[in-house]
Amino acid sequence: MENNFDELKREMDNVNRFVPYTLGELLAMDIKEYPFLVEKLVPEKSIIAITGHPESGKTWFVMYLIYCVVYGQPLLGMYKAQKANVLFVDEEGGKYEMARRYKLVGFKNDVIIHTLSQQGIMIDSQEDTDSLIGVIKNKEIGLVVFDPFAAIFSGDENSARDIGKVMRSFQRVIVETQATIVFIHHHRKDSKNYSNGTEQSMRGSSAIFGRIDSHIIITKRSESEGEMTMAVIQRKSRKGRGKIKAFTVKMVEKDGLVQFEYMGEEPQQLKLSKAETAKEKVLKFLIDRRATFNEIHDSMKGEIGRDSLGSALKELIHEGKVASKKEAHGKPFYWVAKEKEGQQTAS
Template sequence: MSAPSIARTQSGNESARPQAEIPGAGRDEADAMTYSTDDTKNPNNIGDDSAPGWVSGPLWAFEKDAHGDDVIREFVSDDAWKALRKFGSRYGVRIDAETLFEDLHAVPASVVSDDGVEITREGVAEFAAEDCLYDLPDAEDVGADLEANRSRLRAERSQKFRDQQAAKTALAGRGVSASAEFTLTEVERVGGDAGYVRAARTMITRANTEAWALRRRDDERLPIVTAAELLKLGAPVEIIDKLTQVTAADRITAATDLAVECDRFRAAVSRKSRATGTGTDALDAGLMGPDEIENQPPTRYLVGEIVPEASLVHIVAPPSSFKSFFAFDMTCSLAMGIPFGGEHAVPTDGVPVLYVAAEDARGYRDRLAAWRAHNNVDRAAMRDRLHMQSRAVQLGSDEDTAWLAAKVAETGAKFVVVDTQALSTVGLDENSATDQGQVIRSLRAIVSNTGVTVAVVHHAAAGSDTGRGSTAWHGAADTVLRLRRESESTPQFTVKTTKQKNDRQGLIYDFEVVEVEVPGDDNGRVSLCVRAVGAQEAAKVKQQQLTEKDIDVLEIIRDLCARQGGGLTQTQITQAACARGLYKSPTSTQCSDVVSALLNRGYVVDKARRGANGKKIMLADKTPTGGWPEGFDPTPGLLVGRDPVLDPEREEHEMAVRRVLDILARQMDRGGVNDQTTKQTFTDNFAASEHDQIIATAWERWKKDRPGIADIATLYVEPNDSNETDRGDAP
């Protein structure tokens, strides 16, 4: 057993530098101890008539005929155990039934003496002879450390009290106490994805992860938060007032959820401990020089220039974006050697494929029948090519992934689709790079060992080209395909290669779904098949998407913008459309659907300022991809309907610039704010897409003059402007 390096504190020697975690006594404890009669009052000067102020845990174990790695509770008396627990409670030292002697580098001698142990010079000498001597720390130094720790704990308690009082004040009159408790599930139900919801989950997750990693189950936290904690994390009082407080049943459910999370943590640790290396033979075989590198085969594709061979593909898309139709149609095309969508090349002889329909395999009955009818394929021709698994294969299970690898080898599949990732990773944390990394490694092993391409279908993150949850997938995939539907009312969608590891990325392909009657169905049911749309045809299709009613609404937007000199709200557009007889009711959602379609196709834009309640819909200031409708003149709406703050000749523009400068001046007046922070402040206050010209103008002026609050009016008012009451504040 090795001893920690702690300098001896004899008179005349170097002063002690005890480790930060060494527990010891504070001032009161030190006064109660018996020190040496030596004038130096060195507690380590052990003599016949002296006693040490501190002893080491291993030395205590030695005196008890125990070892340093023995559990203290099993060797000490009840009195000593109570004294030790009291010592730990007083100074914040964790002591429980699993604490070992060697965990305590220093223990008050009074605790040891309660155990009937007398520390003498002979005992220390005998302990040192065993080469296990722990130099005893200076009581005053350790006491100072503990006093600092006590001050920290007092400050934490004071802060907690202040938080409680602030919460009581904020919640006064609402019937909710500061100590009211709510489950995380309830907080997420009401708060959605708000920042305080994420912060609450992070706080609890972090506490539990630390407790499990350090094997301190007593420090676990149920997924429950108090009203005071929510307020401190930024939750509005109005939101807290809507929450339902914890019931006895909720507490049981929360405890169950916590146990499940603990099991997941242990499983993840177990998986990590089982991870094995590649092996020296395999590593030696993989070592290459320049000749071997350049002799590697080039990237080959299974589907056009979209899906490579022997790769891991991530297909991400929002709901209702035809992602399953896209993946299944591609699978069938590869099985039969038919160009995907009628345009993108596949191996002409076809390849065996496997489709894991984790969501619902029943719906594929009609899809397959419609695809065969659309491509004139006999069912018998597909029997040895197309394989479907109607149950989810859990990619976090070693048993399930082994089954998948075996089926790939058995069928000779060259293309496997897992639809969807969420239903195939049940029990794993979608946001955990550790959990998702294990799935990725399992699939990578299958790809490497069999040469198969595995495509995993997943839901897209809101407003992003990556999948929901951990970004480990985007980093590990060879290819990432992002599907985006034109609008919910149209059959068109695009596929963008947001990542292509070994080739060009950012390519966009146009597709659409066409209705196909299901053969032999007396009820006239239809399914959808995917068709590729060429570049010229795509532009033509987009132009043809506008119906007469679409054009009528577009004209209304143009005329209203010109008449009112600014953008429009959805209500204004709907009311005008009803007045023109296009719709019967001003509350109809049909008009809003048309406006949404025009937005998606690029004919109109929404210039709503950040934080504004209403929309600012107006004509797009550039020609849409499909071109303006024949005979439609956008000029009045473009010239007159522009937002006044965008026109440098308008007074509103200058007022907006002054408002930005006012924000900067006020922030700099408070001090401690750098240029980048101030710039970020006013870009947060003004939507960059709408006010980039204003921001640029204000920023150039600011960099040049750096005015104070009082200087705004004098610096940025023209010399002939006599209005001295204008302080630069925009309305």
């Protein structure tokens, strides 16, 4: 009898795990503009990726963003920031480098920032995620920063399945703590010819871009002694009113402090080549489907010619981003290579 009761209880728990909203409940909601931790850039209770090549200034920009959040100061004097406590999960720099950066950016011991430095946190581990959630709740954290993304999980960044597990853990953290998540991630080496970067510039599976709510690219424009100029480019804004225009920031080290200055809208809004534009459009189209060459071409609505499309597909296959296989009637079908499917030759 006791075993039957336990089995029934487990069944009831499974039944009650998911609680759907009724249409009436959703229609009765007071719809307002989505709240942002940092206006237009960092939506609350969301997943934000800040990406770029090594030494592009992305970590410095994030340190400054954190400064604005913990002090409640507008980013660059333009984008309002809501005050919140911060947890920085550092798996790269180490505590001495973190201390150096905190001092250079101008932090004082009058705000709440906690740092977990090189403690081997694996967000795809339930035990580690449980512990992390405990820290976030205990310290009343509103913003969690992970640096670098590739070091906080044990799986393969090119695997959609492994990335899905990471994103589900992120979502669990958000649901259980109401915190916002920012992670810093690197670009592919072969994307350096993209002066402004694209969503495909990020290393790893395309599932990363698919699951994040905001994507900000940091691109170094120039560097001299004690000074760096970088472009800030928003490639995705799921919860805002469209993407903001790219802008330039100057980072200057002066009198032992790093300062950030808004330099205006980004002047180098360079257009991608036809082939690069085609590659970007192909990956977007194939993200959730398999298609023939003609189906892909038809989806472009005359924007991309057949020759440019053919070149784009060959490059994407060579880069391992798209897979291809002949199926019915000998026609090749194409799809996004979400797993390591290997390079295949287009026919």
